[in-house]
Amino acid sequence: MDPAFVLHVKQGYEDRAKSITAQFAALGLPFAWLLDFDIPEISPEMLKQYGYRGNLRPSEVSCCLKHIRAWELISTGSEAGGFVFEDDVLLDIKRFKSVVAAALAEFAANFPEKLACLCFGNGCALHVPWTKREKGRHLYPAGYVRTADSYWLSKETAAALLAGLVQKGFVRPADHMIDELCRALAIPILWEEPTVASQGSHTGRFFSSIQTQERRPRLWKAIEWRIKIIRRKYLFPLLGIDQRWMD
Secondary structure, three states: OOOEEEEOOOOOOHHHHHHHHHHHHHHOOOOEEEOOOOHHHOOHHHHHHOOEOOOOOHHHHHHHHHHHHHHHHHHHOOOOEEEEEEOOEEEOOOOHHHHHHHHHHHHHHHOOOOOOEEEOEOHHHOOOOHHHOOOOOOEEEEOOOOOOOEEEEEHHHHHHHHHHHHHHOEOOOHHHHHHHHHHHHOOOEEEEOOOOEEEHHHHOOOOOOOOOOOOOOHHHHHHHHHHHHHHHHHHHHHHOOOHHHOO
């Protein structure tokens, strides 16, 4: 496996740290915490360096900068690419390694330019319609990332995103930042099916670290998530709705 970087903070969110440690131990895979750019460390000089010119919450700015730091590490690493995970990710322990290996093999065989962002999670309950899936196929083009909780970049893609960032900067949260850069640079966004990751702050496992004002009961979030999965994964395809291309 290529290196895996998990975006986290130096203090706090210990429940997420325990979850990540347990999951990667179960998978038998190494990972590295990415702790740079906590909110107190961010300076005006850093914001200028990375082209920030938006009006985001401090937590959203910190999250964006942590993603960018992961791109820097991937682009200069010795491996073909790297994984980026947010610390609330929940991985499918049984299928993760086999599905990811098949997806990366498919990418290597079909994308000689080595440019793409591969999305492994079911963020926002988004799926490739089951009516359009093909046997044996893992990667499907989409117009945006599902969320930024679990994705893989080649070295070439990470370098291209960084180059685009120099020219364009960023003004929006991490997932939209990736969308806008990929769109501007004509970098394909590919959704993996079947998905092998979920975002714990969506499923009710964790409270959101970005939208800290939202503290609805976790049980309610879990019920809401189940309903969303039923609608978007199973019912929408029957209505001809393909969410890969919706704004």
